[in-house]
Structure formats: C-alpha cells, structure tokens
Amino acid sequence: MHIEQNILDKVNVWLSPIFDEKTHKEITEMMTSSPKELEESFYKNLEFGTGGMRGIMGVGTNRINKYTLGKNTQGISDYMKKSFPNEQLKVAIAYDCRHNSDTLAKIVADVFSANGIKVYLFSEMRPTPELSFALKYLKCHAGIVLTASHNPPEYNGYKVYWQDGGQLVPPQDAEIIQMIEELGYDQINFKANEKLIEHIDKKIDEAFINSTIENASFNTPAQAKENLNVVYTSLHGTSIKSIPDVLSKAGYTNVNIVPEQAIPDGNFPTVKSPNPEEPEALTMALALADKLGADIVVGTDPDSDRLGVAVRDNDGKMILLNGNQTMVLMTAFLLEQWQKEGRITGNEFIGSTIVSTPMMLELGTAYNVECKVGLTGFKWIAKMIKDFPELKFIGGGEESFGFMVGDAVRDKDAVAATLLVCEIAAQAKAHGSSLYKELLNLYVDFGFYKEYLISMTKKGIEGAAEIQTMMLELRQNPLKEINGQRVLMVEDYQNSTAKNLFTGETETLKIPKSNVLIYYLEDGTKICARPSGTEPKIKFYFSVNEPLDSVEHAKEVEKNLDQKIKNIIAEMHLQ
Incomplete structure (x- = not known):
C-alpha cells in the first residue's frame, strides 16, 4: 500500500526521541502489519468539534493519547497565562468510566501543574455536570473532562470548559487551537509538580447534590414521591x-437500579452502545420496569450528561420518548412552575438549538418568555447565559437527549434532569395523569410535533469525503419541492444566509457560522442536514406537525405524521 509523503513525515516525527519507546514500538508494528491503520492514525490532526475533542485511543496525530492531549493541555496552559496575567491559575479535572480515562486525567493534571497551575483533580470518576459545577464552585479559570460521552469503547475524549462553567466558545476556541497548533511536541512539559495537585471528592459531591435538589425540586408532596415507581440505569457509567x-x-x-449495569465498566458489556438515544440501550431497564410495574424508566450515558426516558402510554405499554419530547415536557413544566410562583417578569428566557423542535418557540410565546435558539451543543446555551446576564435562564435543551435546569451547571445535565422528570411524573401520577398524558395535552395546546433523526456513519478518509459531497450537493442543487410541498426557505449556516425561494430575498443569519443546512417547507415541515462535530457521521433531522383537536385523535394524527416523514425520507433517497 502506498502511503503519502506528508503522512510519512508525521510518522518520522513520532519516531524521534521526543516520543517514548512504547510509541515507537506501536508505530513500527503498524508500518509492517497495518499500513491502513497507520494512515488513519496520522492523515490529519484530531480536531475540536461541538463537544471538544473525541477520537479512537492509540498512537498518532489523529488519535487520543498522551501526546495529543499533552499538547492540548500545554496550549491551554499557555493561553491561560496570557488571558489571566498575575493570577494564581486554577483548573478542575474530572473523568468518566472509560479505559485510560483515569490515566489520561493524571497526565493532563501533570502538564497543568508543571506549568505552575493549581489542579483540583477528582479522586474517582464523576459525572460531567459535576465538573461544570465544581469549576464555578472552586472559582477555577478552566476545567477538563476526560470522556467520549456515548461513543464506542475504543474512544476517549477531552472537553474543555472555561471560567463561566460552559464549554469553549468563540473567540477562545480558535485562539486556543491556534496556540496548540503552533506548539511542537518537544514543548510539552510533562514534569508534574505534585504539590499543586489536590484531590477532591466528598465536599464537592455534597455541594453538587444539594444544588441539584434546590434547582430541580418543585414542591412535590412526599407521598407523591414515594408513590412513583422508578427504574434507573447508569449504563455502566458515572451517574451511579x-x-x-x-x-x-x-x-x-x-x-430500582438495574443491577447488571450499575458497575462502571468501559467495555459497556450489556449494550451495543451506551447511548440512551438508542432504544436497545434501555432493553434491560424496560424489562425490569415491566416486571415491577414501574411508572418511568431513566437511563443515562457514560458521562451522565444525556438521559433517555421511557413512560407508559395510554395502553400501559412502555415507550421511549425522544429528546424533543422530554425537552418540551420539562420546559413546559418549568414555565408553569415559574408562572405559579410569580417569577416570570419578562426578563427570563429558555434555550434551544437550530436542529431541535420548533415547539420550543411555541412554548416560549405562550408564557411570554423569549426562546433563544443557537447552534447544536450546550456550549451555545451556556454562552447565552453569559452574554445576557440581565436575563434569568429557566431551562433548555436540545434534541440529542440533553437538558439543563437553571444555570448552576452550564452544560447538559442528566443528574438534574433525572430529578426534574421524576418531579413531573410524580405530580402527574398524584393528579391521576401520567407523563405521556401530559405530553398529549401539550400537543392539543400547541400542535402535534413529531421529530425523527437519521444518522449515517461514514468512517475514515473516504467517509469524510462522502459527507462533504452530500453537503455540497444539497447546497449547490437545493431541493425546490419535497413530498408535494414547496420549499419556502433555505438557511445555510456556513455562509450565514437565509434565502426565501418564493421571493428570492436573502437575509443574513446572526448565529455563528456552522456546516448546517435547513429547509423549511410551506406546511411547517423542517429538514436539517448537519455533519457531526464529534463523530464520523452526517445527521438528517426531520420535524413535521399538525393540529391536534383532542387527545382521542392522537394516534391518528401521529400515524399521519409518521407517514409524512417516511415519504420525505424516501423522496430524498436517505434510506
């Protein structure tokens, strides 16, 4: 197999004395036994995406390892010194249950401490939202979580948080990336100053738990809480x-905790994928729920920032809600509670994303609360909180099973969201209702919105090129009609334009640039195409809606909406 010279140049750098013998040995073995893997490991540098940096663990510039993370950490250390001169710099570091997460976390701590930065390192794995909380609680300048969220076992990752507790956003992200790219591997300082590394655990845990209960509890009677039958699974992750x-x-x-999935394990042995977005991940929890007659199932991903929720429908069957459904249920409940308490004054907002359900906008309008919409990723919702300090953040979410309650944590938070969804379920049950019935009532009030996601995995060099071609085709030859409905508007976030295809008028989008295309049809249908920022995937999001005059007609309307989505997918040749 022929390997390009630019890849071989990178390989030769990694065979220099800067790198350890173990790295040399692994590269040498790949050169003889697996040149394709060598190419994949070095053909590019691992990049920051919507959720930080994620990748397969191994040697090379396109892999998660001591040197790629060391270089990141050295660059961030340099940037912090430049950004906060004459301050005693502090960082907090957490890690999840994945293979090597604890080892990589210690390497990151070593590099920060070697640069004279005080490090608060969790003594054991902890949920990602606790890192965001701890960073603010300890008044740190930055924070790091070693996690690859719900990716397969061979992955790990590196999320960077800034002073406000949110993930990196412009301009800091680009400035930090530039400093990292300008560094040589020989400039990484791995010589730890152990005196600057302090382990943290119970004190922060207690503060985080108390804060969560304060933010996500809403006067649910004790009897109602005791009557709610809950099945919960951590899917081998940190939420336990x-x-x-x-x-x-x-x-x-x-x-009732699913015992087989309660022990943290980076192999995730009982699931194909530890992703609560996928119904298969909750199979064991659903079986236990049926055995125990549970009212609700909650499952969280490995770093505990997303949650999947299953509830009983009107026939008593357990069904998995999608992220948009849990988001509107939680947002509507929060708005109702805030209104009851007289806390809505006109200076509040809820948050969502451009690929999430338009129903969030309807909820905001109904309660006279602004719904701010940003790019995919909770760092943009956290940025809204930072950019509008005069406004109070009520809550918000995105379709990918994430939700944030208030601003104590500045990232999606499955810990607070789990408590909140239990509060809603307990109160509904106490009033002779259920989570599912509450959702149908919302559809009667605001219209039945049905969303669907197709996620196509395209791995490696060829996959990246294929995704690029698909987006190029949608841009250069935009569809004029889909499923008998004319395309009214095309929003292209890469060039910041919104074009009305009826009038030809073009407006400038104010949201930051991103490789996202959205088609709006004349019947209110919304279709979005977006390559993932953290995985080798391209995602297509569909949102359709119809009025619902009564709960009794819900099945009929849902059937119509499902058929509409199938027709659109078939016409776009996506399945």
Missing part, C-alpha cells in the same frame, strides 16, 4: 455516583 443519592435525598424511595 450521583443520581441514586440525589433521588434518595430528594425523597424518592422507590428507585
């Missing part, structure tokens, strides 16, 4: 460190 304690302390006594 927080969620059972939060629910117990909040008064939920009937919480």
